[in-house]
Amino acid sequence: MQPNQLLQRHDSCLWSYKQIAAYCLIGVILLTVQSLHAANGKLEVTFFDVGQGDAILVTCPDGNHHMLIDSGDTRYPDSSKHFRAFLNAAFTNKPHHLDVVVASHEHADHIGSMQWVLTNYQVNTYVDNGDTADTTMFANLLTERRKQERAGKLNYIKGNENSFSEVDFCPDVKMEIFLPWATVPSLSDQNDRSVAVRLDFKTNSFLFVGDIEGEAEQVMLNQFTDKQRALLDVDVLKVGHHGSDTSSREGFIMAVSPQIAVISCGKKGTGTNERYKHPRLSTMRHFDDWFKNNPPTVKATAAKIPAYDADTGAWKQQTRPSGMWLTVKDGTVTVTSDGKELKVNTVPTPN
Numbered sequence: 244m245q246p247n248q249l250l251q252r253h254d255s256c257l258w259s260y261k262q263i264a265a266y267c268l269i270g271v272i273l274l275t276v277q278s279l280h281a282a283n284g285k286l287e288v289t290f291f292d293v294g295q296g297d298a299i300l301v302t303c304p305d306g307n308h309h310m311l312i313d314s315g316d317t318r319y320p321d322s323s324k325h326f327r328a329f330l331n332a333a334f335t336n337k338p339h340h341l342d343v344v345v346a347s348h349e350h351a352d353h354i355g356s357m358q359w360v361l362t363n364y365q366v367n368t369y370v371d372n373g374d375t376a377d378t379t380m381f382a383n384l385l386t387e388r389r390k391q392e393r394a395g396k397l398n399y400i401k402g403n404e405n406s407f408s409e410v411d412f413c414p415d416v417k418m419e420i421f422l423p424w425a426t427v428p429s430l431s432d433q434n435d436r437s438v439a440v441r442l443d444f445k446t447n448s449f450l451f452v453g454d455i456e457g458e459a460e461q462v463m464l465n466q467f468t469d470k471q472r473a474l475l476d477v478d479v480l481k482v483g484h485h486g487s488d489t490s491s492r493e494g495f496i497m498a499v500s501p502q503i504a505v506i507s508c509g510k511k512g513t514g515t516n517e518r519y520k521h522p523r524l525s526t527m528r529h530f531d532d533w534f535k536n537n538p539p540t541v542k543a544t545a546a547k548i549p550a551y552d553a554d555t556g557a558w559k560q561q562t563r564p565s566g567m568w569l570t571v572k573d574g575t576v577t578v579t580s581d582g583k584e585l586k587v588n589t590v591p592t593p594n
């Protein structure tokens with residue numbers, strides 16, 4: 244070896260040490276930021292922008308417990324890619340561990356990446372509505388879920404075995420699930436059979452209703468006892484069925500009385516939303532009426548949103564209701580609660 248080669252090698256060695264030190268420093272900063280973040284004492288609910296589908300990550304005030312509700316689609320452009328990148332980014336420098344995973348129902352825009360979640364994350368408790376589907380996607384998910392159950396890695400909760408149950412999630416946050424379908428087994432529509440999830444953190448509450456539509460809304464309004472119906476009354480609503488006009492009837496919105504409503508839906512004329520045409524104009528108007536009569540404390544930036552008018556068969560530009568956020572407009576939407584006050588942050592999705 245020539246001396247200059249030795250020098251070069253020595254230099255490159257030194258540079259590697261510098262690089263290692265730099266990476267360590269970045270790692271420490273990230274860990275510090277994360278530990279600060281972990282100790283912030285706030286409940287965080289993040290609605291990932293997965294286009295036409297749902298995917299919601301909940302992080303507990305202790306920063307150590309996480310729940311996922313649904314996992315995006317496989318058919319909508321980039322839904323899987325974005326979902327997996329969002330979830331992995333949320334777990335940078337953290338064990339890939341989810342305390343609870345809820346599959347609201349077995350449609351592809353809700354369980355798109357669920358098998359991937361089960362194979363790439365350690366999942367403690369898995370909740371679904373107890374239904375099955377005749378699809379390869381569902382069959383593969385079922386095989387993986389059963390395999391993990393048999394190995395004693397995963398606790399499975401079959402939602403429809405009880406109309407109402409409490410699920411152990413994390414300290415300070417109460418988690419309840421309920422299924423109108425378990426109350427009225429004749430509810431035949433798969434959307435109506437979605438698992439509803441309610442979270443309470445001190446004085447703030449959240450309701451996630453999957454794709455529940457008008458019939459299940461009626462069951463909740465008319466067949467629940469007063470105490471059960473009180474579960475609907477929350478601060479933050481994950482709007483049913485991507486803002487479809489088959490959900491969010493006026494009576495249901497009044498019972499929920501949200502301060503914040505979030506719609507997760509795809510772009511006009513894009514992928515599966517070319518057919519579904521979400522959100523619907525009439526739904527936006529129902530929420531607009533609600534928020535005009537009940538002005539929210541946190542307001543969304545004024546904007547026009549394309550909404551489909553089923554009466555005329557045309558898309559229209561509708562002013563966004565003041566308490567409504569939409570993934571199609573805002574990108575990823577995070578609602579934070581300190582137990583008393585709610586805040587909303589948005590991060591646009593890069594094209």
Ligand SMILES: [Zn+2]
Nearest residue numbers: 296352454484
């Ligand atoms: Zn859906």
